[in-house]
């Protein structure tokens with residue numbers, strides 16, 4: 001299987017940390033069973049040059065919102081906007097096959113809201129969530145969610 005491509009953004013390092021652990025988890029899976037895909041992750045930041053994506057990818061995005069309550073009052077995305085702009089660039093949205101969100105459950109209804117909004121705005125499924133840096137049991141859960149989605153996409157394209 002081809003490597004799983006992930007684009008992510010991380011402002012304070014939690015997402016970066018989780019992606020590092022997820023990549024290591026994938027390496028271990030791959031070493032035990034070469035059919036299990038590796039992970040190829042690219043960080044998007046304000047400094048990134050926008051490129052036209054040619055392969056399917058997943059987006060990992062944390063949530064930074066200003067105001068609102070996530071239900072009936074407006075909330076404004078902060079800090080992560082460049083990730084959305086990257087997906088909206090050229091034909092990149094056509095290759096987005098799933099979104100994984102992170103956040104802090106103290107934000108209640110706004111937990112992982114940015115990822116949910118991306119999923120809706122860019123018409124890709126919201127696949128999984130984890131809190132902050134995640135914990136070890138999140139790694140197999142998220143990895144399997146990506147695999148399941150990849151299998152579905154391959155079946156759709158066949």
Ligand SMILES: Cc1cc2nc3c(=O)[nH]c(=O)nc-3n(C[C@H](O)[C@H](O)[C@H](O)COP(=O)(O)O)c2cc1C
Pocket residue numbers: 009010011012013014015016062063064065066102103104105107110111112113131132133
């Ligand atoms: C100013 C600010 C606003 C935040 N707003 C939300 C929010 O609305 N919902 C949520 O689930 N988490 C929220 N968080 C928590 C972050 O999403 C969480 O800490 C995440 O792990 C940060 O990822 P990063 O370290 O990769 O940037 C907020 C954090 C900060 C500092």
